[in-house]
Amino acid sequence: MRVDPVGESKGGLLYLREGAQARALRYLHTTVQKTHTHSFFELAFVLGGEGTHVSPAGRDQLRRGDVVVLRPGVWHSYEECSDLRLYNLCFGAEILHRELAWSRADPGLGYLLWTGPMAMQRRGVLNALLPDPRLAECVDHLDALAELGSESTLTHRGDMVARLTLTLSVVGRAAAAAREGEPAGLTHPAVLGAMRLLEERSAYPWTLAELADELHLTPGYLVRLFKSATGLPPMAYLARHRVEKAAELLLDTDEPVTQIGQSVGWPDQNYFARRFKAHFGVTATTYRSQFAQNRAHLRNKSASDFVGPSLAG
Numbered sequence: 001m002r003v004d005p006v007g008e009s010k011g012g013l014l015y016l017r018e019g020a021q022a023r024a025l026r027y028l029h030t031t032v033q034k035t036h037t038h039s040f041f042e043l044a045f046v047l048g049g050e051g052t053h054v055s056p057a058g059r060d061q062l063r064r065g066d067v068v069v070l071r072p073g074v075w076h077s078y079e080e081c082s083d084l085r086l087y088n089l090c091f092g093a094e095i096l097h098r099e100l101a102w103s104r105a106d107p108g109l110g111y112l113l114w115t116g117p118m119a120m121q122r123r124g125v126l127n128a129l130l131p132d133p134r135l136a137e138c139v140d141h142l143d144a145l146a147e148l149g150s151e152s153t154l155t156h157r158g159d160m161v162a163r164l165t166l167t168l169s170v171v172g173r174a175a176a177a178a179r180e181g182e183p184a185g186l187t188h189p190a191v192l193g194a195m196r197l198l199e200e201r202s203a204y205p206w207t208l209a210e211l212a213d214e215l216h217l218t219p220g221y222l223v224r225l226f227k228s229a230t231g232l233p234p235m236a237y238l239a240r241h242r243v244e245k246a247a248e249l250l251l252d253t254d255e256p257v258t259q260i261g262q263s264v265g266w267p268d269q270n271y272f273a274r275r276f277k278a279h280f281g282v283t284a285t286t287y288r289s290q291f292a293q294n295r296a297h298l299r300n301k302s303a304s305d306f307v308g309p310s311l312a313g
Helices: 101-105 107-115 132-150 153-178 189-200 208-214 219-230 234-252 257-263 269-280 284-291
Strands: 006-009 013-016 022-029 033-038 041-055 058-062 066-070 076-091 125-129
Touching (some): 022 132, 033 284, 041 132, 041 153, 107 219, 189 208, 189 234, 208 234, 234 257, 257 284
Antiparallel strands (some): 022 076, 041 076
């Protein structure tokens, strides 16, 4: 039996096994898939059947052609499933900082992976819809990526990154074309610079004035540029990044919750608690206890939940 490159802890944390940079896997859900979260990006392509996707962003009915984009740390589940067939694309965030570092400035990919799911109302989740020709195109790339799962990353890294990029580009174009009343086009270099500063120094007690000064812009002009590109003012973007970083630390470390709040830039524990619950819908303590219990005890997916590449699309 093939080994699923996506491992799971008893608490419901899914992660990519060592050496699995990007993977494509087919799943069949016939009833309910329990609530879980991920340490990686996930795109779930709906190939057929029916189901309801549940996440901090709400409940969405799924149909063929739907694509659900989930940033790391977002919890979700599937309910009311009737032969729900999914093709999941999973990849680590580190790829976006190395091989695909350029993607943040791309109108489609930047929206798909950053500004779209990080918008205030979406809470790390973005939905897209692919017509059948585009879905078939993605399935071809995902099938090729699935076949690469048995190959060494050392010798086939370029192939994996290429298939990942092609798949993301198809979805990114569809998602960007469908957005209404949201910014489009190339991201201003000052906005990219601001995003990097906020992410690299997220624990720093930033003020808008200090950030603007770092970029040699007036605060008002920076806000206009940033909101035009991301839909959020800079400080709201920083808050979103901090809460995602906190979720990552809750899952991957044993640091006390109070220390995690301080390390992401929120030393006031009451404020940290309010911001975390507002984003994920649960407290930081509940999030950790539900998704990170017994992280060292790992198991493979059961055969009833995992269907290999032979499943027809």
